[in-house]
Amino acid sequence: MDSSLVVYNSLNGKKETFLPLLKNHVGMYVCGPTVYSNVHLGNCRTFISFDLIYRYLKHLGYKVRYVRNITDAGHLENDADEGEDRIAKKARLESIEPMEVVQRYTVDFRSIMAKFNALPPSIEPTATGHIVEQIELIKEIIIQGYAYEVNGSVYFDVIKFNKDIPYGKLSGRNIDELIHNTRSLDGQSDKKNPQDFALWKKAEPVHIMRWPSPWSDGFPGWHLECTAMSTKYLGSQFDIHGGGMDLKFPHHECEIAQAESITKKAPVSYWLHANMLTLNGKKMAKSTGNNILPEEIFTGENTLFKQSFSPMVVRFFILQAHYRSIVDLSETALIASEKGFYRLVDGLVKLDTLPVSDHTTGFDFTNWLNKCYAAMNDDFNSPLLIAHLFDAVKYINSVHHGTLTISSEDTQNLQKYIHDFFFDVLGLEKPFKEIPSKGNKQLNGTLDLLMILRNKARENKDFGTSDLIRDTLNELDIQVNDTPEGSTFKKN
Numbered sequence: 001m002d003s004s005l006v007v008y009n010s011l012n013g014k015k016e017t018f019l020p021l022l023k024n025h026v027g028m029y030v031c032g033p034t035v036y037s038n039v040h041l042g043n044c045r046t047f048i049s050f051d052l053i054y055r056y057l058k059h060l061g062y063k064v065r066y067v068r069n070i071t072d073a074g075h076l077e078n079d080a081d082e083g084e085d086r087i088a089k090k091a092r093l094e095s096i097e098p099m100e101v102v103q104r105y106t107v108d109f110r111s112i113m114a115k116f117n118a119l120p121p122s123i124e125p126t127a128t129g130h131i132v133e134q135i136e137l138i139k140e141i142i143i144q145g146y147a148y149e150v151n152g153s154v155y156f157d158v159i160k161f162n163k164d165i166p167y168g169k170l171s172g173r174n175i176d177e178l179i180h181n182t183r184s185l186d187g188q189s190d191k192k193n194p195q196d197f198a199l200w201k202k203a204e205p206v207h208i209m210r211w212p213s214p215w216s217d218g219f220p221g222w223h224l225e226c227t228a229m230s231t232k233y234l235g236s237q238f239d240i241h242g243g244g245m246d247l248k249f250p251h252h253e254c255e256i257a258q259a260e261s262i263t264k265k266a267p268v269s270y271w272l273h274a275n276m277l278t279l280n281g282k283k284m285a286k287s288t289g290n291n292i293l294p295e296e297i298f299t300g301e302n303t304l305f306k307q308s309f310s311p312m313v314v315r316f317f318i319l320q321a322h323y324r325s326i327v328d329l330s331e332t333a334l335i336a337s338e339k340g341f342y343r344l345v346d347g348l349v350k351l352d353t354l355p356v357s358d359h360t361t362g363f364d365f366t367n368w369l370n371k372c373y374a375a376m377n378d379d380f381n382s383p384l385l386i387a388h389l390f391d392a393v394k395y396i397n398s399v400h401h402g403t404l405t406i407s408s409e410d411t412q413n414l415q416k417y418i419h420d421f422f423f424d425v426l427g428l429e430k431p432f433k434e435i436p437s438k439g440n441k442q443l444n445g446t447l448d449l450l451m452i453l454r455n456k457a458r459e460n461k462d463f464g465t466s467d468l469i470r471d472t473l474n475e476l477d478i479q480v481n482d483t484p485e486g487s488t489f490k491k492n
């Protein structure tokens with residue numbers, strides 16, 4: 001197994017050689033979505049980043065158990081364990097059952113991730129399916145002396161824990177600073193200290209999602225489910241824990257405290273965090289309108305961009321930035337990525353039709369391959385890998401134009417590894433199947449007619465018909481773009 005893989009560990013802010021606890025096996029846990037609304041594009045970025053990591057580890061030959069949870073027991077709106085349960089709030093607003101909310105948005109999440117060609121995790125456990133495990137964990141933490149019950153709710157005692165085991169290792173916050181920066185309790189709370197966090201909350205009579213427990217009819221605190229599910233499926237110590245940067249504190253810090261309060265050992269070897277995605281230079285937020293859903297990008301039905309972009313172009317755009325850098329989504333950036341993506345696909349297609357010579361000129365395959373692996377082994381540097389793929393495409397074009405040559409052996413090598421990197425590691429797909437583009441008058445005429453009909457339907461706001469035309473063509477690998485001037489199609 002390749003031990004030259006180096007990963008950036010958020011725990012100490014250093015790049016470290018990746019050594020799994022069990023030879024050839026990797027246990028990886030990633031915090032999944034809370035399913036109370038359509039999946040956020042920023043979350044998609046996080047999951048696409050970990051999809052790249054999962055794919056690369058598999059490519060290196062590791063047996064990976066990838067666990068990503070579904071948060072379906074609504075946690076409260078703010079981190080101070082107050083406010084309304086988000087899933088219950090949505091259910092109340094739409095007059096449906098909380099589990100209908102959960103079902104609707106779990107289906108939406110899986111369908112969007114499938115469009116992005118993200119591999120499903122090995123296990124996708126739900127919080128509501130692990131209430132028993134969470135209750136058992138709370139009992140353990142109480143036995144260890146780091147949790148207390150007040151009026152049917154149970155809280156983790158951060159101050160007491162910190163006396164024995166340092167709290168704040170991951171976020172780099174020390175307890176004095178935290179005490180200084182947290183507002184004092186308003187008298188409404190049952191907590192001993194404002195830094196304490198809920199392990200179990202007693203449910204108010206109106207609260208719908210509730211379970212019996214030794215302390216009250218209630219529901220678990222959010223941080224607890226990830227400790228319960230990660231340790232159940234990966235053991236008390238495992239290799240990689242991932243999530244978005246925003247989860248570092250308090251969520252991941254609390255996960256560490258919960259696990260360590262029982263085992264007195266660090267639960268995770270490598271903490272990996274994906275950075276955020278901004279839109280037109282600003283933080284994405286529903287409240288300011290600076291927000292776009294993945295589906296709105298794919299269909300072009302949004303007010304921000306003039307054209308639509310396929311899921312593969314968006315995925316490619318995301319992978320063109322390193323997972324730890326902030327990436328800014330804009331129409332200009334997506335247009336640039338679209339061009340790059342098609343250039344890469346074009347190279348891939350040309351590679352299969354290159355004239356073969358006795359020897360190779362102007363390209364060192366071994367050196368190129370080493371550079372590709374060096375990029376990915378350096379903390380999954382996908383933008384650098386893509387740059388190397390573009391180098392190869394440049395060379396392919398030169399052979400195609402007859403200025404350089406390629407041997408049969410190098411043709412086979414290049415085909416194998418470009419395919420490996422493009423399809424398996426980066427998880428990209430060709431945007432279309434090869435269909436004849438020249439000399440097919442009937443097909444082109446029919447497509448033109450369909451575009452006219454689709455434009456007419458859109459003018460009449462008959463979106464049922466316009467969507468039917470687009471979706472049917474998409475299934476035939478013909479991409480439809482909506483521009484202010486009307487709809488156009490793209491095929492090979």
Ligand SMILES: [Zn+2]
Nearest residue numbers: 031032226251
């Ligand atoms: Zn989590």
